[in-house]
Amino acid sequence: MQVVKQACGPHILYRLLDDVGCTLGRAVTSETSSEVRLHEIYVKPEYRSRGYGNALMRAILSFDVTKLVTLCTGLTNISFFKQHEFKVTGTNDSLVFMSRKASMPKAE
Numbered sequence: 402m403q404v405v406k407q408a409c410g411p412h413i414l415y416r417l418l419d420d421v422g423c424t425l426g427r428a429v430t431s432e433t434s435s436e437v438r439l440h441e442i443y444v445k446p447e448y449r450s451r452g453y454g455n456a457l458m459r460a461i462l463s464f465d466v467t468k469l470v471t472l473c474t475g476l477t478n479i480s481f482f483k484q485h486e487f488k489v490t491g492t493n494d495s496l497v498f499m500s501r502k503a504s505m506p507k508a509e
Contacts, residue, residue: 402453404460412440415460417453428457437465439472458485466504473498 402425405416415428426444430437439461444453462470462485473496474482479489482499491498 402456404456406460406464415457417444417457426453426457428461430461432465432468435468437461437468437470439470454481455484462501469503470501471499 402420403418405418407414407416409429411431413430413432415430416424417426419425424445425448426442428442429440431440432438442454442457442461444457470487471490472482472487476492476495476497479497479499485501487499487501489497490500
């Protein structure tokens with residue numbers, strides 16, 4: 402299994418591939434100088450509950466730890482993102498806004 406990152410216009414596509422190159426899941430982000438916005442994270446239903454969503458999140462979060470990461474998701478997804486240190490920053494009738502603070506870069 403591997404995560405492949407590629408630019409697609411203003412977005413970055415992360416594809417989770419199996420050993421023969423078939424896509425198991427994907428994530429889409431965009432970024433500014435201070436923020437990464439997660440627009441989508443998806444694992445095909447037949448591959449869920451195997452840690453593949455966590456693998457995609459680790460790839461996204463390891464790219465640039467110095468930026469705030471934000472997202473908007475449905476109410477049923479809160480626990481998944483809390484596992485990755487996201488905090489709820491707002492809600493409306495059916496959506497939750499979450500963010501994960503940037504980490505300080507490690508001193509060398």
